[in-house]
Amino acid sequence: DALDYIIPLIRNARSVDEARAWLTGNVETMGEIKQWKGVPSDVPLSSFIDKLKKVMKRLEFSEQQAQAILDLQLRRLSALERQKIIDEYELIIKHISELEDILANDASLRRVIVKELEDVKQNFGDARRTQIIDEGVELSIEDMIADENVAITVTKNGYVKRTAVSTYQRQGRGGKGRSGASTGKHEDWVEHLFIATTHSYLMMFTDDGQVFKLKVHQIPDALPSARGKAFVNLINIPSTRKLAGVIPVREFSKGKYVVMVTRKGVIKKTELSEFQNIRTNGINAVNVDDGDELLDVVLTDGTKRIFIATHDGLAIRFDESDVRSMGRAARGVRGVDLRKGDYVVSVSPVSADDTEKMLSISECGFGKQTLITTYRLQSRGGKGVINMKTTEKTGKVVAVFPVDEESEMMIITKNGKLVRIEAADIRKTGRSAQGVRLIKTDGDDKVTSASLLDASAEVVAEITV
Secondary structure, eight states: OTHHHHHHHHHHOSSHHHHHHHHTTOOGGGGGOOOOTTOOTTSOHHHHHHHHHHHHHHHOOOHHHHHHHHHSOGGGGSHHHHHHHHHHHHHHHHHHHHHHHHHTOHHHHHHHHHHHHHHHHHHSOOOOOSOOOOOOOOOOGGGGSOOOEEEEEEETTOEEEEEEGGGSOBOOTTBOOEEOOOOOSTTOOEEEEEEEETTSEEEEEETTSEEEEEEGGGSOBOOTTOOOEEGGGTSOOOTTOOEEEEEEESOOOTTOEEEEEETTSEEEEEEGGGGSSOOTTOEEOOOOOTTOOEEEEEEEOSSOEEEEEETTSEEEEEEGGGSOBOOTTOOOEEOOOOOTTOOEEEEEEEOTTOOOEEEEEETTSEEEEEEGGGSOBOOTTOOOEEOOOOOTTTOOEEEEEEEOTTOEEEEEETTSEEEEEEGGGSOBOOTTOOOEEOBOOOTTOOEEEEEEEOTTTSOOOOOOO
8 A cells, every 4th residue: 555655755754855755756865764664674674665666656746746745644644544534435335336226226216205305394394485376477469569660551442551660761852762552553542651659559530530449569560562451350440431540549548638620620629538448349539520521630738739731731720728628429610711622631739839840741742841930820710821832833732740850751652652751851941932842753643641750759770671
């Protein structure tokens, strides 16, 4: 055993350095020691030293190993300590054998598991402090749908789709746009464009004064060039009716009002909370006169001013308080006194601080910004003032809405062409000006609708399409 030689080596070395040298195989000086302690009396000293040299040459410890041996107390290298290590080794081998026997026998393994579980129960048998309730977690489809701005397009024949706003590339004034919808036959074209978020409700008002409710995410998601799905397949709107207005709503809270305006200038205001419970088949929102139809719907807070624009280029601005709140069954009151052949094209709530600008867009793609202060405040029911000079070149007015320097809009034509433009690119002019060209229209193509993008709610980015 090597310990029988290492212990005498350490005890008989004349210094630590010499002991370290011997342990690392440098044994030339061993013969200089004439008296060795711990050498068995029946073994000649020369034979012991020769054997010791061979052992050290064979082991040839490194400097680190030699130092580790020297750092040990001699008692740990004694026979007593050695026997303790041997006993521990034999005990571990025996334990390993027992564990292998248990793993090889299913019955023994089960008995051990039962015994250990009984020990756990005995030692840790406190009453449970937490309650385990057998109750499922309810998830709605909205939990898995991203809340994002989408463009909702509706064709004249009632086909609808939604497309992420970011799909459309922002363009400069006068751009030719891109294909936004494949409407198939020429007798169908994109007639309405709305902006909403996927988690909102859509309150959908038909031209006969009925209102329906639908979640935006229930509208099919489609590419800009796709036609979409027929509205009658999503909600119970009669096929003879067309969509007049859409309001995206998160909550039907008090203090909000729905303002409805008909083609012939009748206006009505009703609290939003009255539309909380809308049946599948819809409910009545306003009684519309024969020969008239609901034109547009907006949401207000009761403190706005109402701006109504007409097809012939006139507009009126009056306080919202001029229109009292009415129940759903009421008809409404006169909002603007229209000239013969003229009709309403837009209604917008504007702030009372007179800081906004009104953007007007015509059939032939012309547009202009005009300061709201140039429209004198009138009483409800007046004839209005000139809003935009309309000519054969510009065509009649199709849309008017308030904008600021950060506003963006989407313009859509009869043939399904869309263009996205910043308001900052459009020149500011007076009320009687005809404006500048925003989108080129070819042949019989005309602008049919325009919608304002809420720049604060969407991520505005350049997208290559």
